[in-house]
Amino acid sequence: MDKTYWNRKYTENSLTWDIGYASTPLREYFDGISNRDIRVLVPGAGNGYEAEYLHKAGFGNVFIIEISSAAIRNFRKRVPDFPSDRIIEGDFFEHKGKYDLIIEQTFFCSIERERRREYAKKMHDLLNAGGKLIGLLFNHEFDGTEPPFGGTKEEYETLFFPYFNLDIIETAYNSIKPRRGRELFLKFTVR
Numbered sequence: 387m388d389k390t391y392w393n394r395k396y397t398e399n400s401l402t403w404d405i406g407y408a409s410t411p412l413r414e415y416f417d418g419i420s421n422r423d424i425r426v427l428v429p430g431a432g433n434g435y436e437a438e439y440l441h442k443a444g445f446g447n448v449f450i451i452e453i454s455s456a457a458i459r460n461f462r463k464r465v466p467d468f469p470s471d472r473i474i475e476g477d478f479f480e481h482k483g484k485y486d487l488i489i490e491q492t493f494f495c496s497i498e499r500e501r502r503r504e505y506a507k508k509m510h511d512l513l514n515a516g517g518k519l520i521g522l523l524f525n526h527e528f529d530g531t532e533p534p535f536g537g538t539k540e541e542y543e544t545l546f547f548p549y550f551n552l553d554i555i556e557t558a559y560n561s562i563k564p565r566r567g568r569e570l571f572l573k574f575t576v577r
């Protein structure tokens with residue numbers, strides 16, 4: 387699943403994961419943040435609804451990193467006033483930077499299972515002291531050899547425990563209907 391794979395998904399408009407807006411659990415979390423100057427990263431942002439929501443809510447330091455140029459084109463077109471220098475076309479695993487908050491929304495489930503440890507460590511390395519990884523992970527297994535790849539709460543706890551304090555990892559109470567009961571809300575603070 388490289389850049390070509392993801393670009394094809396966007397050009398064929400085969401976006402089974404794309405709900406068209408920032409999901410309720412994330413919106414409610416964002417609404418509760420009072421410091422809107424924090425540095426926020428949305429990796430694997432796709433069409434970027436979370437970044438758009440944060441931008442419109444007055445968060446002044448939101449960045450996206452996305453491997454698909456087609457997804458980035460969609461985002462630029464839909465949110466033309468989003469600062470260009472905060473739209474990064476590239477590979478999350480090669481990205482360098484420091485953030486206070488990183489958002490997970492169907493990015494983890496899109497990467498190969500073998501890279502999960504690398505994902506957890508990379509998230510750790512990209513966060514400032516006290517920084518947080520927040521978002522949603524499927525608590526559900528899917529069939530098939532292509533994303534999404536699911537998982538279990540126990541697997542995620544084992545994976546992230548070496549790098550984070552696992553403040554919250556529980557079934558989201560405010561999921562969108564099609565994902566109700568199938569996703570965990572997580573809030574992890576970097577160790």
Ligand SMILES: C[S@@+](CC[C@H](N)C(=O)[O-])C[C@H]1O[C@@H](n2cnc3c(N)ncnc32)[C@H](O)[C@@H]1O
Pocket residue numbers: 392393403404405429430431432433434451452453454457476477478479491492493496497533
């Ligand atoms: C399942 S989609 C989710 C998109 C978006 N978060 C959403 O919920 O609509 C996964 C996204 O991650 C991007 N992606 C996959 N691997 C990536 C990588 N290594 N670095 C940056 N983006 C990546 C894909 O291009 C795709 O847009």
